[in-house]
Amino acid sequence: MSTNRTAVGSARDRILDTAFRLFYAHGPRGVGVDTVIAESGVAKATLYKHFPRKDDLVLAYLDRADQAWFGALRASARDAGDEPRDQLVGMFDALTGACRRDGYHGCAFINTAAESPAGGPVHARTVEHKTVVRAWVTELARRAGAADPELLARQLTLLLDGGLASGVLDGDPAIAEAARQSARLLVDAALG
Amino acid sequence: MSTNRTAVGSARDRILDTAFRLFYAHGPRGVGVDTVIAESGVAKATLYKHFPRKDDLVLAYLDRADQAWFGALRASARDAGDEPRDQLVGMFDALTGACRRDGYHGCAFINTAAESPAGGPVHARTVEHKTVVRAWVTELARRAGAADPELLARQLTLLLDGGLASGVLDGDPAIAEAARQSARLLVDAALG
DNA sequence: AGGCTAACAGACAGGTCTGTCTATCGCGGT
DNA sequence: ACCGCGATAGACAGACCTGTCTGTTAGCCT
Numbered sequence: 213m214s215t216n217r218t219a220v221g222s223a224r225d226r227i228l229d230t231a232f233r234l235f236y237a238h239g240p241r242g243v244g245v246d247t248v249i250a251e252s253g254v255a256k257a258t259l260y261k262h263f264p265r266k267d268d269l270v271l272a273y274l275d276r277a278d279q280a281w282f283g284a285l286r287a288s289a290r291d292a293g294d295e296p297r298d299q300l301v302g303m304f305d306a307l308t309g310a311c312r313r314d315g316y317h318g319c320a321f322i323n324t325a326a327e328s329p330a331g332g333p334v335h336a337r338t339v340e341h342k343t344v345v346r347a348w349v350t351e352l353a354r355r356a357g358a359a360d361p362e363l364l365a366r367q368l369t370l371l372l373d374g375g376l377a378s379g380v381l382d383g384d385p386a387i388a389e390a391a392r393q394s395a396r397l398l399v400d401a402a403l404g
Numbered sequence: 405m406s407t408n409r410t411a412v413g414s415a416r417d418r419i420l421d422t423a424f425r426l427f428y429a430h431g432p433r434g435v436g437v438d439t440v441i442a443e444s445g446v447a448k449a450t451l452y453k454h455f456p457r458k459d460d461l462v463l464a465y466l467d468r469a470d471q472a473w474f475g476a477l478r479a480s481a482r483d484a485g486d487e488p489r490d491q492l493v494g495m496f497d498a499l500t501g502a503c504r505r506d507g508y509h510g511c512a513f514i515n516t517a518a519e520s521p522a523g524g525p526v527h528a529r530t531v532e533h534k535t536v537v538r539a540w541v542t543e544l545a546r547r548a549g550a551a552d553p554e555l556l557a558r559q560l561t562l563l564l565d566g567g568l569a570s571g572v573l574d575g576d577p578a579i580a581e582a583a584r585q586s587a588r589l590l591v592d593a594a595l596g
Numbered sequence: 597a598g599g600c601t602a603a604c605a606g607a608c609a610g611g612t613c614t615g616t617c618t619a620t621c622g623c624g625g626t
Numbered sequence: 627a628c629c630g631c632g633a634t635a636g637a638c639a640g641a642c643c644t645g646t647c648t649g650t651t652a653g654c655c656t
Contacts (some may be wrong), residue, residue, distance in 0.1 A: 215557055223632085223633070239522075241431075255632095257632095258633055322510070339573045339574060342570070342574070363582060366582040373566040373569055377566065378565050382612080383525075394559045394562065398589060415602080437643075437645085450604075452645070453603085457647090458644070563634080
Protein backbone atom coordinates (compact mmCIF):
# COMPACT_ATOMS: atom_id res chain seq x y z
CA MET A 213 0.00 0.00 0.00
CA SER A 214 2.81 2.34 0.86
CA THR A 215 5.27 1.19 -1.76
CA ASN A 216 5.83 2.40 -5.23
CA ARG A 217 3.15 5.01 -5.53
CA THR A 218 5.02 6.37 -8.47
CA ALA A 219 3.88 3.55 -10.71
CA VAL A 220 0.26 4.11 -9.67
CA GLY A 221 0.53 7.86 -10.02
CA SER A 222 2.42 7.53 -13.23
CA ALA A 223 -0.40 5.88 -15.09
CA ARG A 224 -2.95 8.27 -13.65
CA ASP A 225 -0.79 11.26 -14.44
CA ARG A 226 -0.16 10.10 -17.96
CA ILE A 227 -3.90 9.78 -18.51
CA LEU A 228 -4.57 13.18 -17.03
CA ASP A 229 -1.78 14.85 -18.98
CA THR A 230 -3.11 13.43 -22.22
CA ALA A 231 -6.71 14.23 -21.38
CA PHE A 232 -5.80 17.78 -20.51
CA ARG A 233 -4.03 18.32 -23.79
CA LEU A 234 -6.73 16.72 -25.93
CA PHE A 235 -9.73 18.07 -24.03
CA TYR A 236 -8.40 21.58 -24.17
CA ALA A 237 -7.64 21.38 -27.87
CA HIS A 238 -10.87 19.76 -29.07
CA GLY A 239 -13.29 19.97 -26.18
CA PRO A 240 -14.14 17.00 -23.97
CA ARG A 241 -16.94 15.90 -26.23
CA GLY A 242 -14.68 16.02 -29.24
CA VAL A 243 -12.27 13.47 -27.81
CA GLY A 244 -13.18 9.84 -27.36
CA VAL A 245 -11.97 7.76 -24.47
CA ASP A 246 -10.25 5.50 -26.97
CA THR A 247 -8.14 8.40 -28.18
CA VAL A 248 -7.04 9.26 -24.66
CA ILE A 249 -6.13 5.61 -24.15
CA ALA A 250 -4.17 5.37 -27.37
CA GLU A 251 -2.23 8.59 -26.84
CA SER A 252 -1.44 7.98 -23.19
CA GLY A 253 -0.34 4.40 -23.83
CA VAL A 254 -2.59 3.00 -21.16
CA ALA A 255 -5.02 0.12 -21.03
CA LYS A 256 -8.73 0.84 -21.11
CA ALA A 257 -9.30 -0.94 -17.81
CA THR A 258 -6.67 1.26 -16.18
CA LEU A 259 -8.37 4.42 -17.31
CA TYR A 260 -11.74 3.23 -16.10
CA LYS A 261 -10.21 2.17 -12.81
CA HIS A 262 -8.97 5.68 -12.09
CA PHE A 263 -11.90 7.46 -13.71
CA PRO A 264 -15.02 5.27 -13.60
CA ARG A 265 -16.89 7.60 -15.94
CA LYS A 266 -15.74 9.96 -18.59
CA ASP A 267 -17.28 12.79 -16.60
CA ASP A 268 -14.84 12.01 -13.78
CA LEU A 269 -12.00 12.54 -16.20
CA VAL A 270 -13.56 15.78 -17.40
CA LEU A 271 -13.86 16.99 -13.81
CA ALA A 272 -10.21 16.16 -13.17
CA TYR A 273 -9.37 18.07 -16.34
CA LEU A 274 -11.26 21.09 -15.08
CA ASP A 275 -9.48 20.88 -11.72
CA ARG A 276 -6.14 20.88 -13.44
CA ALA A 277 -7.19 23.80 -15.64
CA ASP A 278 -8.33 25.64 -12.53
CA GLN A 279 -4.97 25.12 -10.88
CA ALA A 280 -3.15 26.29 -13.98
CA TRP A 281 -5.20 29.39 -14.71
CA PHE A 282 -5.96 30.51 -11.17
CA GLY A 283 -2.33 29.82 -10.29
CA ALA A 284 -1.09 31.95 -13.17
CA LEU A 285 -3.48 34.70 -12.15
CA ARG A 286 -2.20 34.76 -8.58
CA ALA A 287 1.41 34.55 -9.69
CA SER A 288 0.96 37.52 -12.02
CA ALA A 289 -0.72 39.47 -9.27
CA ARG A 290 2.08 38.64 -6.84
CA ASP A 291 4.72 39.67 -9.36
CA ALA A 292 3.08 43.06 -9.68
CA GLY A 293 4.13 44.04 -6.17
CA ASP A 294 2.58 44.35 -2.76
CA GLU A 295 -0.07 46.93 -3.55
CA PRO A 296 -3.50 45.35 -4.20
CA ARG A 297 -4.12 48.15 -6.64
CA ASP A 298 -1.16 47.13 -8.77
CA GLN A 299 -2.09 43.50 -8.44
CA LEU A 300 -5.53 44.13 -9.91
CA VAL A 301 -3.87 45.34 -13.08
CA GLY A 302 -0.91 43.00 -12.91
CA MET A 303 -3.05 39.89 -13.03
CA PHE A 304 -3.72 40.70 -16.66
CA ASP A 305 -0.19 39.54 -17.39
CA ALA A 306 -1.62 36.05 -17.04
CA LEU A 307 -3.92 36.81 -19.95
CA THR A 308 -1.03 38.03 -22.05
CA GLY A 309 0.91 34.91 -21.23
CA ALA A 310 -2.02 32.69 -22.14
CA CYS A 311 -2.52 34.45 -25.49
CA ARG A 312 1.12 33.96 -26.39
CA ARG A 313 1.16 30.31 -25.44
CA ASP A 314 1.23 27.86 -28.30
CA GLY A 315 -2.01 26.02 -28.85
CA TYR A 316 -3.94 28.69 -27.01
CA HIS A 317 -7.59 27.92 -27.49
CA GLY A 318 -9.58 30.17 -25.20
CA CYS A 319 -11.10 29.50 -21.81
CA ALA A 320 -11.27 25.85 -20.79
CA PHE A 321 -14.26 26.55 -18.58
CA ILE A 322 -16.38 28.50 -21.01
CA ASN A 323 -15.56 26.04 -23.78
CA THR A 324 -16.49 23.09 -21.61
CA ALA A 325 -19.59 24.74 -20.21
CA ALA A 326 -20.81 25.39 -23.74
CA GLU A 327 -21.07 21.69 -24.43
CA SER A 328 -22.18 20.42 -21.03
CA PRO A 329 -25.77 19.87 -19.93
CA ALA A 330 -26.87 22.74 -17.73
CA GLY A 331 -27.80 20.73 -14.65
CA GLY A 332 -24.87 18.34 -14.60
CA PRO A 333 -21.76 18.17 -12.42
CA VAL A 334 -19.42 19.31 -15.18
CA HIS A 335 -21.32 22.51 -15.79
CA ALA A 336 -21.48 23.12 -12.04
CA ARG A 337 -17.72 22.81 -11.76
CA THR A 338 -17.15 25.45 -14.42
CA VAL A 339 -19.46 27.86 -12.61
CA GLU A 340 -17.68 27.11 -9.36
CA HIS A 341 -14.33 28.05 -10.88
CA LYS A 342 -15.57 31.40 -12.08
CA THR A 343 -17.15 32.07 -8.70
CA VAL A 344 -13.92 31.34 -6.85
CA VAL A 345 -11.89 33.55 -9.14
CA ARG A 346 -14.33 36.42 -8.84
CA ALA A 347 -14.36 36.10 -5.06
CA TRP A 348 -10.58 36.36 -5.05
CA VAL A 349 -10.68 39.46 -7.27
CA THR A 350 -13.39 40.95 -5.06
CA GLU A 351 -11.20 40.50 -2.01
CA LEU A 352 -8.32 42.13 -3.86
CA ALA A 353 -10.56 45.06 -4.82
CA ARG A 354 -11.72 45.38 -1.23
CA ARG A 355 -8.16 45.47 0.04
CA ALA A 356 -7.35 48.06 -2.61
CA GLY A 357 -10.02 50.27 -1.10
CA ALA A 358 -12.66 50.16 -3.82
CA ALA A 359 -15.98 51.72 -2.89
CA ASP A 360 -17.83 48.89 -4.58
CA PRO A 361 -15.47 45.91 -4.66
CA GLU A 362 -18.09 43.61 -6.15
CA LEU A 363 -18.71 45.89 -9.08
CA LEU A 364 -15.03 46.41 -9.78
CA ALA A 365 -14.39 42.68 -9.53
CA ARG A 366 -17.21 41.99 -11.93
CA GLN A 367 -15.87 44.52 -14.37
CA LEU A 368 -12.38 43.11 -14.23
CA THR A 369 -13.42 39.48 -14.48
CA LEU A 370 -15.62 40.49 -17.38
CA LEU A 371 -12.51 41.72 -19.14
CA LEU A 372 -10.65 38.55 -18.28
CA ASP A 373 -13.47 36.38 -19.53
CA GLY A 374 -13.79 38.40 -22.70
CA GLY A 375 -10.10 38.11 -23.42
CA LEU A 376 -10.03 34.43 -22.61
CA ALA A 377 -13.21 33.57 -24.47
CA SER A 378 -12.15 35.40 -27.62
CA GLY A 379 -9.09 33.21 -27.67
CA VAL A 380 -11.11 30.39 -29.17
CA LEU A 381 -11.60 32.56 -32.24
CA ASP A 382 -8.41 34.54 -32.47
CA GLY A 383 -5.46 34.47 -30.13
CA ASP A 384 -4.27 37.94 -31.01
CA PRO A 385 -2.15 39.29 -28.13
CA ALA A 386 -3.54 42.74 -28.95
CA ILE A 387 -6.63 41.56 -27.10
CA ALA A 388 -4.67 41.12 -23.90
CA GLU A 389 -3.14 44.55 -24.28
CA ALA A 390 -6.53 46.16 -24.82
CA ALA A 391 -7.87 44.35 -21.77
CA ARG A 392 -4.96 45.53 -19.66
CA GLN A 393 -5.45 49.15 -20.68
CA SER A 394 -9.16 48.89 -19.91
CA ALA A 395 -8.34 47.38 -16.54
CA ARG A 396 -5.95 50.21 -15.71
CA LEU A 397 -8.64 52.73 -16.52
CA LEU A 398 -11.29 50.94 -14.48
CA VAL A 399 -9.02 50.55 -11.48
CA ASP A 400 -7.92 54.18 -11.59
CA ALA A 401 -11.51 55.33 -11.86
CA ALA A 402 -12.67 53.15 -8.99
CA LEU A 403 -9.82 54.02 -6.63
CA GLY A 404 -9.45 57.68 -7.50
CA MET B 405 -41.22 27.61 -60.18
CA SER B 406 -42.81 30.88 -59.16
CA THR B 407 -45.83 29.46 -57.38
CA ASN B 408 -46.31 28.59 -53.77
CA ARG B 409 -42.91 29.32 -52.40
CA THR B 410 -44.44 29.24 -48.95
CA ALA B 411 -44.68 25.46 -48.93
CA VAL B 412 -41.06 25.17 -49.96
CA GLY B 413 -39.94 27.79 -47.49
CA SER B 414 -42.12 26.34 -44.82
CA ALA B 415 -40.23 23.06 -44.53
CA ARG B 416 -36.86 24.78 -44.72
CA ASP B 417 -37.89 27.35 -42.15
CA ARG B 418 -39.25 24.73 -39.81
CA ILE B 419 -35.93 22.88 -40.00
CA LEU B 420 -33.95 26.04 -39.42
CA ASP B 421 -36.15 27.20 -36.56
CA THR B 422 -35.76 23.86 -34.82
CA ALA B 423 -32.04 23.68 -35.50
CA PHE B 424 -31.53 27.17 -34.17
CA ARG B 425 -33.33 26.38 -30.95
CA LEU B 426 -31.61 23.04 -30.38
CA PHE B 427 -28.15 24.07 -31.56
CA TYR B 428 -28.15 27.13 -29.37
CA ALA B 429 -29.33 25.20 -26.32
CA HIS B 430 -27.03 22.16 -26.60
CA GLY B 431 -24.40 23.09 -29.15
CA PRO B 432 -24.43 21.76 -32.72
CA ARG B 433 -22.45 18.70 -31.78
CA GLY B 434 -24.85 17.92 -28.97
CA VAL B 435 -27.82 17.60 -31.29
CA GLY B 436 -28.21 14.79 -33.77
CA VAL B 437 -29.77 15.23 -37.17
CA ASP B 438 -32.44 12.74 -36.16
CA THR B 439 -33.49 14.99 -33.30
CA VAL B 440 -33.83 17.98 -35.61
CA ILE B 441 -35.91 15.83 -37.95
CA ALA B 442 -38.15 14.54 -35.19
CA GLU B 443 -38.77 17.95 -33.61
CA SER B 444 -39.31 19.80 -36.85
CA GLY B 445 -41.69 17.14 -38.18
CA VAL B 446 -39.83 16.77 -41.44
CA ALA B 447 -38.61 13.84 -43.45
CA LYS B 448 -34.94 13.01 -43.43
CA ALA B 449 -34.68 13.35 -47.20
CA THR B 450 -36.16 16.83 -46.98
CA LEU B 451 -33.56 17.98 -44.50
CA TYR B 452 -30.71 16.57 -46.55
CA LYS B 453 -32.18 18.16 -49.67
CA HIS B 454 -32.00 21.64 -48.16
CA PHE B 455 -28.80 21.02 -46.18
CA PRO B 456 -26.69 18.34 -47.86
CA ARG B 457 -24.38 18.13 -44.87
CA LYS B 458 -24.87 18.84 -41.23
CA ASP B 459 -22.23 21.54 -41.49
CA ASP B 460 -24.47 23.37 -43.96
CA LEU B 461 -27.18 23.42 -41.34
CA VAL B 462 -24.71 24.65 -38.74
CA LEU B 463 -23.61 27.44 -41.09
CA ALA B 464 -27.24 28.45 -41.65
CA TYR B 465 -27.67 28.44 -37.87
CA LEU B 466 -24.70 30.76 -37.48
CA ASP B 467 -26.07 33.07 -40.18
CA ARG B 468 -29.36 33.31 -38.37
CA ALA B 469 -27.58 33.93 -35.07
CA ASP B 470 -25.54 36.64 -36.78
CA GLN B 471 -28.66 38.34 -38.06
CA ALA B 472 -30.28 38.17 -34.62
CA TRP B 473 -27.33 39.40 -32.57
CA PHE B 474 -25.83 41.91 -34.97
CA GLY B 475 -29.36 43.17 -35.68
CA ALA B 476 -30.05 43.64 -31.98
CA LEU B 477 -26.74 45.43 -31.61
CA ARG B 478 -27.52 47.89 -34.41
CA ALA B 479 -31.07 48.40 -33.19
CA SER B 480 -29.86 49.23 -29.69
CA ALA B 481 -27.29 51.63 -31.09
CA ARG B 482 -29.93 53.31 -33.25
CA ASP B 483 -32.28 53.65 -30.29
CA ALA B 484 -29.57 55.48 -28.35
CA GLY B 485 -29.82 58.51 -30.62
CA ASP B 486 -27.90 60.05 -33.49
CA GLU B 487 -24.60 60.63 -31.73
CA PRO B 488 -22.06 57.86 -32.42
CA ARG B 489 -20.74 58.42 -28.95
CA ASP B 490 -24.09 57.55 -27.38
CA GLN B 491 -24.50 54.65 -29.74
CA LEU B 492 -21.24 53.09 -28.57
CA VAL B 493 -22.69 52.86 -25.09
CA GLY B 494 -26.26 52.25 -26.18
CA MET B 495 -25.40 49.06 -28.01
CA PHE B 496 -24.88 47.44 -24.62
CA ASP B 497 -28.65 47.41 -24.25
CA ALA B 498 -28.53 44.45 -26.61
CA LEU B 499 -26.44 42.61 -24.04
CA THR B 500 -28.91 43.43 -21.30
CA GLY B 501 -31.73 42.18 -23.48
CA ALA B 502 -29.90 38.97 -24.26
CA CYS B 503 -29.17 38.29 -20.57
CA ARG B 504 -32.80 38.70 -19.69
CA ARG B 505 -34.05 36.46 -22.45
CA ASP B 506 -35.29 33.06 -21.42
CA GLY B 507 -33.02 30.21 -22.35
CA TYR B 508 -30.05 32.56 -22.62
CA HIS B 509 -26.99 30.42 -23.06
CA GLY B 510 -24.13 32.71 -23.95
CA CYS B 511 -22.60 33.51 -27.29
CA ALA B 512 -23.62 31.23 -30.15
CA PHE B 513 -20.35 31.91 -31.93
CA ILE B 514 -17.95 31.31 -29.09
CA ASN B 515 -19.88 28.23 -28.05
CA THR B 516 -19.83 26.85 -31.56
CA ALA B 517 -16.21 27.80 -32.17
CA ALA B 518 -15.24 25.91 -29.03
CA GLU B 519 -16.39 22.63 -30.52
CA SER B 520 -15.45 23.16 -34.16
CA PRO B 521 -12.19 22.07 -35.78
CA ALA B 522 -9.91 25.05 -36.14
CA GLY B 523 -9.43 24.92 -39.89
CA GLY B 524 -13.00 24.16 -40.92
CA PRO B 525 -15.71 26.34 -42.48
CA VAL B 526 -17.77 26.48 -39.30
CA HIS B 527 -14.95 27.91 -37.25
CA ALA B 528 -14.16 30.36 -40.06
CA ARG B 529 -17.74 31.60 -40.02
CA THR B 530 -17.62 32.36 -36.31
CA VAL B 531 -14.42 34.34 -36.75
CA GLU B 532 -15.98 36.19 -39.67
CA HIS B 533 -18.92 37.24 -37.52
CA LYS B 534 -16.70 38.69 -34.82
CA THR B 535 -14.63 40.48 -37.44
CA VAL B 536 -17.68 42.09 -39.02
CA VAL B 537 -19.05 43.24 -35.68
CA ARG B 538 -15.73 44.71 -34.64
CA ALA B 539 -15.38 46.52 -37.97
CA TRP B 540 -18.79 48.06 -37.40
CA VAL B 541 -17.84 49.18 -33.90
CA THR B 542 -14.55 50.54 -35.22
CA GLU B 543 -16.41 52.67 -37.75
CA LEU B 544 -18.70 53.92 -35.00
CA ALA B 545 -15.67 54.80 -32.87
CA ARG B 546 -14.09 56.59 -35.81
CA ARG B 547 -17.24 58.65 -36.40
CA ALA B 548 -17.34 59.44 -32.70
CA GLY B 549 -13.90 60.96 -33.05
CA ALA B 550 -11.79 58.47 -31.16
CA ALA B 551 -8.06 58.99 -31.44
CA ASP B 552 -7.52 55.24 -31.78
CA PRO B 553 -10.80 53.77 -33.08
CA GLU B 554 -9.35 50.29 -33.38
CA LEU B 555 -8.28 50.20 -29.76
CA LEU B 556 -11.59 51.53 -28.50
CA ALA B 557 -13.48 49.06 -30.67
CA ARG B 558 -11.37 46.22 -29.36
CA GLN B 559 -11.97 47.27 -25.79
CA LEU B 560 -15.70 47.53 -26.30
CA THR B 561 -16.09 44.27 -28.19
CA LEU B 562 -13.99 42.66 -25.48
CA LEU B 563 -16.62 43.74 -23.00
CA LEU B 564 -19.40 42.47 -25.23
CA ASP B 565 -17.69 39.13 -25.70
CA GLY B 566 -17.02 38.82 -22.00
CA GLY B 567 -20.63 39.54 -21.16
CA LEU B 568 -21.91 37.19 -23.81
CA ALA B 569 -19.47 34.40 -23.10
CA SER B 570 -20.14 34.45 -19.37
CA GLY B 571 -23.77 33.84 -20.18
CA VAL B 572 -23.07 30.17 -20.71
CA LEU B 573 -22.18 29.95 -17.03
CA ASP B 574 -24.45 32.44 -15.39
CA GLY B 575 -26.98 34.73 -17.05
CA ASP B 576 -26.91 37.32 -14.30
CA PRO B 577 -28.10 40.67 -15.72
CA ALA B 578 -25.66 42.36 -13.31
CA ILE B 579 -23.02 41.37 -15.84
CA ALA B 580 -24.64 43.48 -18.51
CA GLU B 581 -24.88 46.43 -16.14
CA ALA B 582 -21.21 46.15 -15.20
CA ALA B 583 -20.29 45.96 -18.87
CA ARG B 584 -22.32 49.05 -19.65
CA GLN B 585 -20.68 51.07 -16.89
CA SER B 586 -17.26 49.97 -18.09
CA ALA B 587 -18.19 50.97 -21.61
CA ARG B 588 -19.30 54.40 -20.49
CA LEU B 589 -16.00 54.91 -18.74
CA LEU B 590 -13.96 53.73 -21.72
CA VAL B 591 -15.89 55.87 -24.17
CA ASP B 592 -15.61 58.96 -21.95
CA ALA B 593 -11.90 58.39 -21.51
CA ALA B 594 -11.30 57.89 -25.22
CA LEU B 595 -13.36 60.85 -26.37
CA GLY B 596 -12.44 63.27 -23.62
C1' DA C 597 -56.74 13.55 -66.41
C1' DG C 598 -51.93 13.24 -66.28
C1' DG C 599 -47.42 14.63 -64.94
C1' DC C 600 -44.17 17.02 -62.09
C1' DT C 601 -42.30 18.15 -57.72
C1' DA C 602 -41.77 18.60 -52.87
C1' DA C 603 -42.33 16.31 -48.92
C1' DC C 604 -43.21 12.08 -45.99
C1' DA C 605 -41.86 7.58 -43.86
C1' DG C 606 -38.47 4.74 -42.55
C1' DA C 607 -35.01 1.01 -43.45
C1' DC C 608 -30.20 0.63 -43.91
C1' DA C 609 -24.99 0.89 -43.97
C1' DG C 610 -20.84 2.12 -41.82
C1' DG C 611 -18.68 4.38 -38.33
C1' DT C 612 -17.88 6.06 -33.44
C1' DC C 613 -19.02 6.43 -28.75
C1' DT C 614 -19.02 4.73 -23.75
C1' DG C 615 -18.48 1.25 -20.62
C1' DT C 616 -17.79 -3.96 -19.41
C1' DC C 617 -15.44 -8.08 -19.53
C1' DT C 618 -11.89 -11.83 -20.06
C1' DA C 619 -7.27 -13.22 -20.18
C1' DT C 620 -2.45 -12.33 -19.72
C1' DC C 621 1.90 -10.14 -18.12
C1' DG C 622 5.37 -8.33 -14.82
C1' DC C 623 7.02 -7.10 -10.50
C1' DG C 624 7.62 -6.62 -5.53
C1' DG C 625 6.97 -8.70 -0.89
C1' DT C 626 6.87 -12.70 2.06
C1' DA D 627 8.83 -20.18 -4.98
C1' DC D 628 4.58 -18.18 -4.90
C1' DC D 629 0.91 -14.87 -4.34
C1' DG D 630 -1.29 -10.43 -5.08
C1' DC D 631 -2.02 -6.55 -7.61
C1' DG D 632 -1.76 -3.15 -10.97
C1' DA D 633 -1.26 -2.74 -15.67
C1' DT D 634 -1.82 -4.49 -20.61
C1' DA D 635 -4.35 -6.04 -24.73
C1' DG D 636 -8.34 -6.23 -26.97
C1' DA D 637 -13.04 -8.30 -27.85
C1' DC D 638 -17.68 -7.07 -27.13
C1' DA D 639 -22.44 -5.00 -26.38
C1' DG D 640 -25.56 -1.43 -27.03
C1' DA D 641 -26.41 3.08 -28.18
C1' DC D 642 -26.00 6.89 -31.23
C1' DC D 643 -24.23 9.37 -35.28
C1' DT D 644 -24.24 10.87 -40.32
C1' DG D 645 -25.62 10.18 -44.74
C1' DT D 646 -28.01 7.19 -48.55
C1' DC D 647 -31.67 4.86 -50.52
C1' DT D 648 -36.45 3.06 -51.75
C1' DG D 649 -41.09 3.77 -52.02
C1' DT D 650 -45.39 6.52 -51.13
C1' DT D 651 -48.44 10.61 -50.70
C1' DA D 652 -50.34 15.28 -51.68
C1' DG D 653 -50.80 19.38 -54.25
C1' DC D 654 -50.32 22.31 -58.46
C1' DC D 655 -50.02 23.32 -63.42
C1' DT D 656 -51.10 22.27 -68.10
